[in-house]
Amino acid sequence: MVHALEAVHRLLKPNGTLVDIRPHAEPSILEVAVGDQTLFAEPKREGDHEGVLDSDRAMDEILERKIFEVVRGRDFEFFSYGSTAAELREFWDRYNDYEDTPIEEEQLSFEDKVYAKADEVRKDSGKDAEVIVHERVRIARLKPVRSE
Amino acid sequence: MTVRLDPEGNETRALFEMEDFDGKQVLEIGSGDGRLTWLYADRAEHVTAVEPFEQSFEQAMKDLPPELEGSVEFQNMEFLDFAATSDGAKFGTAIFSWSL
Numbered sequence: 001m002v003h004a005l006e007a008v009h010r011l012l013k014p015n016g017t018l019v020d021i022r023p024h025a026e027p028s029i030l031e032v033a034v035g036d037q038t039l040f041a042e043p044k045r046e047g048d049h050e051g052v053l054d055s056d057r058a059m060d061e062i063l064e065r066k067i068f069e070v071v072r073g074r075d076f077e078f079f080s081y082g083s084t085a086a087e088l089r090e091f092w093d094r095y096n097d098y099e100d101t102p103i104e105e106e107q108l109s110f111e112d113k114v115y116a117k118a119d120e121v122r123k124d125s126g127k128d129a130e131v132i133v134h135e136r137v138r139i140a141r142l143k144p145v146r147s148e
Numbered sequence: 149m150t151v152r153l154d155p156e157g158n159e160t161r162a163l164f165e166m167e168d169f170d171g172k173q174v175l176e177i178g179s180g181d182g183r184l185t186w187l188y189a190d191r192a193e194h195v196t197a198v199e200p201f202e203q204s205f206e207q208a209m210k211d212l213p214p215e216l217e218g219s220v221e222f223q224n225m226e227f228l229d230f231a232a233t234s235d236g237a238k239f240g241t242a243i244f245s246w247s248l
Binding site: 017018022023074076077078082095137140141 | 153154156159161163165166227228234242243246
């Protein structure tokens with residue numbers, strides 16, 4: 001990851017910009033809601049943030065070495081909506097299919113239970129209920145600060 | 149119903165707060181199926197979008213809007229391989245798209 005950031009530095013014009021979009025190293029929240037009313041909200045998965053933490057460490061090193069500097073940044077909320085828990089889960093599983101690291105059995109079992117609980121709440125909450133994955137994401141604008 | 153992603157536009161708003169893409173040569177790293185690319189590509193002069201996962205790359209190629217053909221170029225490779233074969237300092241903007 002450090003090498004990737006160094007490569008970006010080389011490929012950017014001196015006055016160029018790096019935009020980094022990354023989820024926080026925390027579990028996404030699985031929610032069930034009807035309109036603005038949240039009926040269920042629990043962490044989707046325990047642990048499993050090593051990839052994001054690796055990215056955080058790589059970025060820290062790059063900032064420490066003054067290869068890039070953060071000009072500004074902020075958090076935003078990213079929501080994905082499905083009509084059932086199964087639909088949403090299948091979508092995200094397919095979307096994240098590229099991940100090399102298999103999900104540990106314990107995490108998978110935890111996730112099975114959370115999705116099952118969410119779907120029970122959804123079924124009891126009428127046809128307008130939606131299942132939502134809620135993620136907190138950070139976005140930052142960075143500038144290259146020196147030539148390598 | 150199909151899955152809806154960020155219907156509130158929170159990501160789009162944040163992206164445009166961070167960068168003005170008008171007329172820029174953009175490098176997007178980890179472009180996936182092009183979900184983020186489609187948000188800004190019509191503003192950029194040219195987008196080079198690098199995605200190592202073949203399935204996502206193929207989806208992006210399939211979804212490429214006709215009006216962006218010629219200005220968006222997808223590369224199916226690891227970013228470091230792309231970087232190793234690229235001449236330096238030609239991009240005005242680089243984006244790590246949920247991919248660092």
